[in-house]
Amino acid sequence: MEQSTTLLPNFTHSPIDVHSHFNHGSKFDCPETEAHIRDINFIESVYRRVGVTQVGISTFASVTEPTCVSEENEYLHRLIKEKDWVYQWVVIDPRQKETYAQAQRMLTHPKVLGIKLHPAYHGYRILDYAQELFAFANSQKTVVLIHPQYEISSMRPFADKCPDMKLILAHLDSTRFQEYTDTIAYAEYGNIYTDTSGRASAANNVIEGAVQRVGSQKILFGTDTYSYAFQFGRIALSALSTEEKENILWKNATRLFPNAFLS
Ligand SMILES: [Zn+2]
Incomplete structure (x- = not known):
């Protein structure tokens, strides 16, 4: 085999991580281990080391425990004013009507990216609430x-039914590749997206295959607190063009969140 040097493209902007979380000392923090650290100081030190300055976040407690959603939203809303790199996903639990009003108020802030939903951890069936949630969005x-x-x-x-809403189906997953890509491809208004967060995008053609089926403009970069090096390398060294990589790593985020991120 001929030897070649692998060069990272010269990206014109640092990646924007649209999907992450952190622990901050809440009693509902996500359990962590020495091998997977979720504390805000650790998370922040990773972003500082790699030069990422824009991260869309919801606290772990707000997605793991429904009883603290509004309190956690308030906590994070204060934090986005203190920490440059933190951008907020405001969490709604559709069974708690006050979280809609809270979201409506917070969404006017330029550092609030949108609404985060976690029906699995909160313990409700999304199909029972999707209509009202999406109509609100x-x-x-x-x-x-x-x-x-x-x-x-x-x-x-x-x-x-909601042309003015955009929906990101998180965690592009090789085991459900067809379902993700068909759902995005057949969306009537082209308003469905996915992100690379988590570890389900580790398969060796899942991101490349998704780009082929739905285009690079429908995929956003996220870590979900998994290794930044893995997630970034997975895209930066993939078999995609530099333009496609840049769409995923940061350009799509500037298009979806024009008030938060300058292009
Ligand atoms: Zn998440």
Whole structure:
């Protein structure tokens, strides 16, 4: 085999991580181990080391424990004013009506990216609430980031009624590749996206294959607190063009969140 030097492209902007979390000392923090650290100081030190300055976040407690959602939203809303690199996903639990009003208020802040939903951890069926949740997001012309479980393709009919909402189906997953890519490809208004966060994008053609099927403009970069080096390297050294890599790593985020991120 001929030897070659692998060069990283010269990206014109540092990556924007649209999907992460952290622990901050809440009693509902996500359990952590020595091998997977979730503390805010550790997370921040990683971003500082690699030069990432824009991260869309919800606290772990807000997605793991429904009883603390509004309190955690308030905590994070204060934090975005203190920490440059922190951008907020405001969490709604549709069974707690006050979280809608809270979201409506917070969404006017330029560092609030949109609404985060975690039906699996919060313990409700998204199909019971999707209509009202998405109609609300549509009225706010905002982006919804959902941790999908068994309902990827069933999200499309709801998105098809909400042209002013954008929906990110998190955690592009090689084992459900067809479902993710079909749902994105057939969205009537082209308003469904996915992100690379988590470890389900480790398969060797999942991101490249998704770009082929739905285009690089439908995929966003996220870590979900997994190794930044893995997630960044997975895209930076993939078999994609520099333009496609840049779309995923940061350009799509500037398009989806024009008030938060300058292009
Ligand atoms: Zn997440």
